[in-house]
Amino acid sequence: MARETIVLTRGEVAAQIDLQEIVPAIEKCLAEFEKGEDLLPPKCIVDLPGGIAACLTGYTKATHKFSMKMGQERKGNVERGLPTIFSTMNLYDPDTGELLLIVESVLATMYRTAAAAAVAANHLARREAGVLAVIGSGQLGRQCVRALSRMRPFRSILLFDIRREQAERLAADLAEEAPAPIRVTDAEEACREADVICTATNSTEPIVRSEWVREGTHLSCMGADLHAKIECRPELLPRCRLFADKVEHCLQRGEASQAVERGILGKDCYAGSLGQVILGQVEGRRGRDEITLFDGIGLGVQDTTVAASIYEQALAKGLGRRVAFS
Ligand SMILES: NC(=O)c1ccc[n+]([C@@H]2O[C@H](COP(=O)([O-])OP(=O)(O)OC[C@H]3O[C@@H](n4cnc5c(N)ncnc54)[C@H](O)[C@@H]3O)[C@@H](O)[C@H]2O)c1
Structure with missing residues (x-):
């Protein structure tokens, strides 16, 4: 039967x-x-x-x-x-x-996307990373806070959303569950203080500025899954060692796709895939000052x-x- x-x-x-x-x-x-x-x-x-x-x-x-x-x-x-x-x-x-x-x-889908963001942070962030910033407090941002905050013993979690009440609601909802205190702040403070930045918005305008991102930061960029979407200023990307979930897809539709189109980055901009890092085929973080960025657009x-x-x-x-x- x-x-x-x-x-x-x-x-x-x-x-x-x-x-x-x-x-x-x-x-x-x-x-x-x-x-x-x-x-x-x-x-x-x-x-x-x-x-x-x-x-x-x-x-x-x-x-x-x-x-x-x-x-x-x-x-x-x-x-x-x-x-x-x-x-x-x-x-x-x-x-x-x-x-x-x-x-x-x-x-x-939010669960598998947040899980990928957390896996990337676990492989690419510095061991001592203590502050997590999540940009975007919608459905994906919520699950990213939940998945990422368990990956490392973060001291604090910072949230930013263009709709502040959205971030405040998320902070209140997760206050008990989260393993570290959650605070709502602005984009600049969130990025400047963070060791790990996760972006989870549907923005078509860049949010994260290059000058806000300290050396040694890791970024998991999950919101931009179409060419028209973007979360980081293109000038940030050449400072980063870039990884994709699937390089060919990300070149067309991921966080780096607009920078590639504008010639700021070449088509060889990705060091490799996150899977290759996990398998030890491609080196992940090469030093404590390196900025790493995972571009994940999602795979079937x-x-x-x-x-x-x-x-x-x-x-x-x-x-x-x-x-x-x-
Ligand atoms: N990479 C993947 O595999 C994957 C999977 C699922 C969803 N996504 C994408 O993730 C994004 C978020 O999805 P969602 O379901 O959470 O959407 P949502 O509408 O629930 O949340 C988006 C949040 O981003 C905030 N936001 C928009 N512009 C902003 C800005 N400039 N600065 C700060 N915050 C801003 C909104 O206020 C909202 O709270 C979408 O673009 C979606 O397509 C990607």
């Missing part, structure tokens, strides 16, 4: 899935991806009358699972009082084709990995509804 499908809502993921279990899974995913045995078909984008539908798929050998994530963006939903993005992900057993999991995947294999981790956790904890589709 076919296995039942587990169905998990966003609320169930938020309340019952442990983000910290996803971090090592994403680390393994990024390393294994370098071995070239995973499958990452091109995205399928459909321009529907009301907005865009995007389908991402991926198979990873490490999980031996296949996932399909379908997202729907409808800008007009603001007037309807609905979220502008809906997304669900299916996880399959590639041998039998059984559907193992259906999970709301806006939050799952990370979706498969987060779905597989959620599935394992749901099985182990008996979570979700079980549906027998056939």
Whole structure:
């Protein structure tokens, strides 16, 4: 008999899935991806009358699972009082084709993205890094604070958002959970004081200025996943040793893509991928004064990995509804 499908809502993921279990899974995913045995078909984008539908798929050998994530963006939903993005992900057993999991995947995407930011900081930040700054206090910023603050024994966490009340709400929400005091401040102070800066905004104007970033800082830049988005002033980038989740993708759509287009950086600007650093194939930080920057735009294999981790956790904890589709 076919296995039942587990169905998990966003609320169930938020309340019952442990983000910290996803971090090592994403680390393994990024390393294994370098071995070239995973499958990452091109995205399928459909321009529907009301907005865009995007389908991402991926198979990873490490999980031996296949996932399909379908997202729907409808800008007009603001007037309807609905979220502008809906997304669900299916996880399959590639041998039998059984559907193992259906999970709301806006939050799952934030989890895998924040996990990648944390893995990058763990590999690239200085050992003694004591101050974490997270720029952007939306959905992604929230999970970045949660994932990154557990990576290192930070003394303090600084938040900046262009909407101050958003940052204040996040600071209040995470005050008990966070392992260090959280303070809301402005962009300049956050960057000047930080040893690790994580950017998680949807900005199309640069926020982080070069002169605010001290030598020895690490940046995990996660918000710019389209060419039009940017979070750091282009002048900062030549000072940094750059890493990507996938170099070819980041050259087109990542944090450095505008600097490459303007000729500020060459197409050889990335030292390598984070996966190569994890595998020891490319040197990460080469000295305490070096500025390192991870440009992560997200990969379908990370979706498969987060779905597989959620599935394992749901099985182990008996979570979700079980549906027998056939
Ligand atoms: N790299 C990836 O794999 C990945 C995955 C998911 C989301 N994203 C991207 O991350 C970004 C954030 O997503 P989200 O769901 O958290 O969005 P969100 O709307 O929930 O939050 C964005 C936050 O950024 C703040 N902001 C915007 N411009 C700012 C500025 N100039 N300075 C400071 N704060 C500013 C907003 O006020 C808001 O609080 C988006 O661009 C999204 O596409 C990337």
